[in-house]
Amino acid sequence: MGSAADRRLFWGTAGAVVVVDLATKVAAAALLARRPFEVAGDYVVLRLVFNQCAAFGICLGSYSRWIFFVLAIAALLVLRVMVRSARPGDRFRMVALALVCGGAFGNLVDRVRSAQGVIDFIEVGVGSYRWPTFNVADSAITIGAVALAISLWLEGRAHERAKEAGTAAP
Numbered sequence: 001m002g003s004a005a006d007r008r009l010f011w012g013t014a015g016a017v018v019v020v021d022l023a024t025k026v027a028a029a030a031l032l033a034r035r036p037f038e039v040a041g042d043y044v045v046l047r048l049v050f051n052q053c054a055a056f057g058i059c060l061g062s063y064s065r066w067i068f069f070v071l072a073i074a075a076l077l078v079l080r081v082m083v084r085s086a087r088p089g090d091r092f093r094m095v096a097l098a099l100v101c102g103g104a105f106g107n108l109v110d111r112v113r114s115a116q117g118v119i120d121f122i123e124v125g126v127g128s129y130r131w132p133t134f135n136v137a138d139s140a141i142t143i144g145a146v147a148l149a150i151s152l153w154l155e156g157r158a159h160e161r162a163k164e165a166g167t168a169a170p
Helices: 004-031 061-085 091-113 136-168
Strands: 037-040 044-051 118-126
Touching: 004 044, 004 091, 004 118, 004 136, 061 091, 091 118, 091 136, 118 136
Parallel strands: none
Antiparallel strands: 037 044, 044 118
8 A cells, every 4th residue: 555545545445334334233233123124125125134154144153253253354464465565556456455344344343242243134135035134344345355356357467468568579
């Protein structure tokens, strides 16, 4: 992370994700405890769920909370290395990394805060075909991971082109 602008972009984005994630989880816990709220009929429903496992219901038994806590810390450390090694001025990569870090930290806070698990509350689907319930942090992680994959792929293509141009030169 080279410049002050890169740092502001990273920390501003990651901080915004954490604040919005935690605020929506607090609101969901307070407002959805009694009953779900249909936003768009059966297609989008706000429903309070406590997820002790990971994404898509991946569970590792009674120690899931702490295993996923350790995995989240490890992921944040790997992401830290990626942030520090990002090219200065690579705003797309900075935003992608900030989304993943902010989302991971938001869910990490939930794991520490409550033995009930991470608060999920957004449910989408049609009829009996439902996507697993998720939250703002999960959305940020998913969008950031896709953006990071695109960024890494584009960087790989640029390196290949440069390599081909270098070997083709007389």
